[in-house]
Amino acid sequence: MVLTLRTITYTYPGSPLPALSDVSATFDEGWCGIVGDNGCGKSTLARIACGLVTPDAGEVVPRRTSAYCSQDASAPPALLEDFACDWSREAMVLRERLDIDDEMLWRFDHLSFGERKKIQVAVALWQRPEVLALDEPTNHVDARCREALAGALEEYRGIGLLVSHDRMLLNRLVKSCLMFENGTWTLRPGSYDQGHNQYEREQTEAAAKKATAKREAARLAAEADARAHQAARTASRLSARHLDKHDSDGRAKRRLAAVSGQDGKAGALASTIKARQARAHQEAHRISVAKRYDGSLWLDASPSPRATLLFKDAHSIPCGVRTLALPKLALGNTDHIGISGPNGAGKSTLVTHLLGQLPADIPALVIPQEVPPHTARHLIASVRSADEARRGRILSLVTQLNSDAKRILAGRDVSPGELRKLMLAEGVLNQPALIVMDEPTNHLDLHSAEALERALAAYPGALIVVSHDDDFLTACTTIRWVVDEGKVTVQ
Template sequence: MAGLKPLLQNASLTLHPGQKIGLIGQNGAGKSTLLKAILNEVSLEAGNIAMPDTWQVGYVEQEQTHLSFSAMEYVTTGDTLYAEARTRIDQAELNNDHDALVASYDELDRISGYEVPQKAQQLLYGLGFSEAEFNKPVESFSGGWQVRLKLARALMQRADLLLLDEPTNHLDIEAVSWLIQWLKGFSGAVIVISHDRHFLDEVVQGIAHLDQGKIQYYSGNFAAFERQRNEQLMQQQALHDKQKQQMQHLKSFIERFKAKASKAKQAQSRVKALERIESVAAVQASNPFQFHFAEPEHLPDPMLFSDALSFGYEDHLILKDVDLTLRAGDRIGLVGVNGSGKTTLLKLLIKENPPKSGKLVHSKGLKIGYFAQHQLESLNLDQSPLAHMLSLTKEDMERVTDQEARDFLGQFGFSHDKTLNPIKHFSGGEKARLSLALMVYQKPNLIILDEPTNHLDMETRDALEMALQEFSGALILVTHDQHLLTSIVDQFWWVHDQRVERYHGDLDAYLQQRLRLLKEKQAQIKAEKSTRPGNISDTSNASSANKKAQRQQNAHYRKQLKEATRDQSKRLAKVEKQLSDAQKQLADLHAEMEDATLYEANRSKELKDILKQEAQLKVLIESLEDEWLLLEDEIEEITNSFSEV
């Protein structure tokens, strides 16, 4: 498939309704090409991809379209049935065609189109947009926020199968947490390419590993994949020996830290890493990337501090009165929604941006290694990795020799031939690895990383994690990769409302707080939608003298309404119970269908019975949903008639 050398050969994969699969493999293994093949965007040289004719496939558009649309309009029209119904309504109104207008509104009602704008609002809120941005044109947003809009538009699709390629890139950790919850509630099937192990652990029930032109399927989440893969690799004695060396190195490092009471807390993340490496060390040992941060020659304490530090542009203040102290050995995770000022703070700390007021003091001997995505753009595209390495000269650093540079770059996956190629032909992941290599070589005692895992494949992420675990200097990390945060950092700085303050709690507590705020906002949207002008319960303008009479009138109204809707309410409660039971039975069936052995020849009768039950349940659920909607409409109609009295 694609190119002179086949990316995949005799590869097969089976996906069942409702199943969520993570697609992993090294960069260039063919993951994105496989998704394009499912979408018929690339042709197959052999074999076929089959799916039910009725299935709708949802995906994120590659090109940015409809730039003049508002964010809200762009997202809602991702629901193609809704978009078509709205187009027919607009055309009928233009033609003054009453019959066509009635028919179009009936169609909008049939597809529950009135709920679409509310769903779009919830998606936009979940992905970090404010209400003030809903009516802004798509073209007014930056590239990263346009990617979020494309993701929201994809999630609006009524898809039986959703294809996602690195959906967490360009998201902050709060939006990733929300997306995880959304995908957990999505009833369709999902194939997702991701290098974010926490995201995969939470979302998928199977891993498809692309390796050497084949697809190997592993049941369970990413942690289960690592355990199964580890068992395979542990059979190779050489890897087993390498694993023991890694574990011993990490154990000695932890013991050294634990011996110092002041460093006991910093050792905790290393303890977590050791627990993990004991179960997946063989996978790590097979990693082609192995690098280490040099032991800092000097660790000033404190490393830096700020006093009443403020920054902004003209009348727009981003950070105000920031007081921080970074101690030697601190491992800081920087959290806060995109746009809160995290990157601005980092640029202040490295003195790339001058403060508007206040002061920042770097201690003598501080040596900062800074990695950010925009640094990839500053690389000389016409130079090779070797030329970049040879150009590293500092007063306190000896000039690197040609062979030393080649050997060092080899740790980051650059072969001797690759070290001579101009980097303009490199992928984003290769450029990121080169930037990391240049930073590591300069032996910093403070490492500042701003979204380091974008463009990095799983192997490079793992190598970076191991190197950071061993690093004894200070660290400040911004990332949407929850696994990396929880395994590396010990404390969090929260950037919000122009302030930076210590967050007293772990990452789970912080994300739960953010999700709770989002749910409250979404509940508010529902409440505002259900509130109607003139409702008899609206007593905001009633005088204090009439409040008692108003309450009595409301009580009388509620009693009449309750009596009028008693039969519908009883039937509605019964239907809701039946619907809940049927949905649970269907979910249990789908769980059974994830068992790969179910599709073996000796279980064909059992599979046939399960598929029959699935079809019957789907018909029942559809019927119950129709009845539920009908009862809701009846209750709403009665309520409206009372409100008009």
Template sequence: MNLVNLENVSLAYGPNVLLDSVSLGLDDTDRVGVVGRNGGGKSTLMGVVSGRVEPDSGRVTHTRALRLGQLLQRDEFPAGATVRGVVLGDRAEHDWAGDPRIRDVLTGLLPGWDLDVPLAERSGGERRRVALARLLIGEHDLVILDEPTNHLDIEAIDWLARHLRERRGALVVVTHDRWFLDAVTTRTWEVSDGQVHRYEGGYAAYVLAKAERQRQAAAAEERRQNLIRKELAWLRRGPPARTSKPKFRIDAANALIADEPPVRDTVELVTFAATRLGKTVYDVLDVTVRLDSGQPPIFDHLTWQLGPGDRIGLVGVNGAGKTTLLRLLAGEVAPEAGRVVRGKTVRLGHLSQELAELDPARRVLESVEEIRQHVRLGKREFTAGQMLERFGFRADRQWTPIGDLSGGERRRLQLLRLLMDEPNVILLDEPTNDLDIDTLNELEDLLDGWPGSLVLVSHDRYFLERITDRVLALLGDGGLAMLPGGVEEYLERRRSGGAVAQIPGRREAEQRAAETPRPAAAGPSAAEVRAARKEMQRVERRLERLGSRESELHEQLAASAADYARLAELDAELKALLAEKEQLEEEWLSAAEGAGE
């Protein structure tokens, strides 16, 4: 059954057109994920769909007696409200306590809470859970969720995904959490340039379909560019005063030039040079950390080592000590006992959750120039202003006071300042907050080729699994726990209440491993894996150079259409290049197999 219809809906705020003649519909079985850049119109589209926002033109129709529930980005509650009053209202205790659906929501989002505590005493993340619980205990034909995973930990996000999969009715969700999108949605809407592009499937299917669409568009654009060059060459041929050319040829060339797409305001993250790391990065030796006297220690005689090139993801419930561990490595927290040894070659970059290090009165450009005015990338040197443009800050935006930036823009600025300093060890505390999916993809691409050591705290499961090689858990027992099965093992252990093997000091573990004979069927050693990954990086760099040369050859072939000798020479070079690419791809696959990937 059809629930909502939008017909030729348009909406603009000043010169910014967010929706331009958009038509779409929602059925009672639809489960839609909405993606797009920050500020591109996702929340506005949800407002139009729900009826909260009136479009400038077009028509929005709801089926009669539609029961619609919506979670907004900002949670508002009456003054003096309690958790019980907001979530359960005037329901009698025997009424809601006997309802398994309500009990499931309370257990999943508000486990062990005192329901009579005033909401004013709860944190922002806890208030978010209350708003979500209030919505989910209701019965709705259509549920619209705007960033529902904000402030939720991995465990709560996993519960929410399972709850929504089992829930009947239509669902529309706006989120930058790609794992969550794949877990709960079967269709994807991409809001871009005033249009809504529709794809079948969750995030993974959307990426594949979009890549294919872009491939086809790129092929068409290449053909169009070749035609542009031929038309312009024809127009320029002969004396400038010549006017005998057929008018339709001139009109065709002008139409092609006029149809050139505008330059996009893209966020482009680049690879920064890293200072070479020595053998010692961080050694945590028998460390005890206690933040409040009289309370159990967060870390109790913890021994752990972070080595060169390690990529570690940290998981655990809120308050388990993930941020404290990063602050311990950064020297911002002093241990009660034990010591932290920091390598002499370590150049640290620490991205905290807070934006306090950004002075709201300073201009964006000034904030970057105080770190470094110029940075050399490859053979080119960029100014701070040029780098800001590559990070999506146009010239006029560079003189904006930091206090006027959005949360996502401040996060982008934080990342730029951090990377401009060229660290070789990065500590990232919730780096995905307020970043849209396009920016997350760019950040992942940057970190893929970044050669230093990295420790990441994130509730974004997709991002965490994408850029880290190992996952460690803080389970509140004063130590770190090894998770060979990654996040899924953490969730299973949490659900079952089982323990996870404690991590010994790395040196002791390596010594025991050296003393233990390796079984015949054992996998590659750590040294073999590192060598294989270096080989993969070498091949990838060579493939990138060959790809650039291949593009140049195609352009030269198009420009030399009348020179048969030159065409034969270029064609021979192109065939040799393609043969080398094929051989390199086989070498890459062999190295990837050796690295266990």
């Protein structure tokens, strides 16, 4: 069983650039990773493969039954009610494996995004499609749920397309990767790490060849210059203009040199070297090496003049059908606090409560897990209408997070990862004293996540980050609040 995409091209309405251009790939049974930087067209490619989007050019053959699991976990799956009413062995095994109880299926809108995500994936698996495309299936989920999802996905038998920045999941599941590299799509065999390492080797070799070609071009330029000077001196020596008109012997020697071709050798050599130099320049230009923007995403802000932004004695707050017990909590003007805990424990509830207690004169930048469409539209309109200096700063910051900021602003369709970068870049210019980010690495490609990690670690103000990525929290925060079993523990 195979699925073939032939010369796929697609441009979103109103966008000046195509999201995909002349992309071809053949997928066979098993999982294939679709990886690349934010905005390169991964989700669009998966939706085209599932028949949800019709390409402007190219074709998908043959047509197969398919299911697509979107990045967005805010809306319930179309077949959720059918899944909830199915008491077959297959449905019950899925619910048990992913720890989904019957009651959860009927209150989807009240669940955490992590709980919604595993229900979303369960419904997609339950359909048993020939083609299953999962778009960032481990966004929002905790470590326990990630392990359960990986185990369930390993048992899928069909053509699996995994759009993900989760390196561990990719390495565990995929046997090939369709990778967006340096402006082109390449299908590579093996795990993500194997494909990425092969690409890095190719880039290293290309960089070495490019440097060699540049050195050769420079050497030939110097040699051509020397030959040109030599030709000029030879021509001067062979000129009879300065000879005495009675020096017949000297004139005879110059005529002999001209007849024998000696006066043309230097010029001919110079011409040959210039041609070789031009070829070396062309070779250096032909070799493409990917550019990366690894500069720090400097956040131009300073701590609040208040030493303590928030202080609360021990108390309890409502959390779903339960309560969440909070100890004495303090937020200093330079504290970097990481909040962790399992799905549904109350992490987002805690953050919402704290923001409600924050003094109104403390400037804060809050970036939620999911951005509503109307907020996204307002943000893009605001950036487009900003003055030239402000817009330039925003473009610079987004570029350092490895996205084409001009393309983002020009188009109407912005990926969730690109949107979060734009929110951060635009919000930072307001010089917040506090930044709050709920699952900031969701939707971000690996390079962008690393850049964000460095930036947040260097942020001089107060920071609250909610994440299931323990390594990320360790890198950019120094205080840990753990939410679990109805209480918050300070570590």
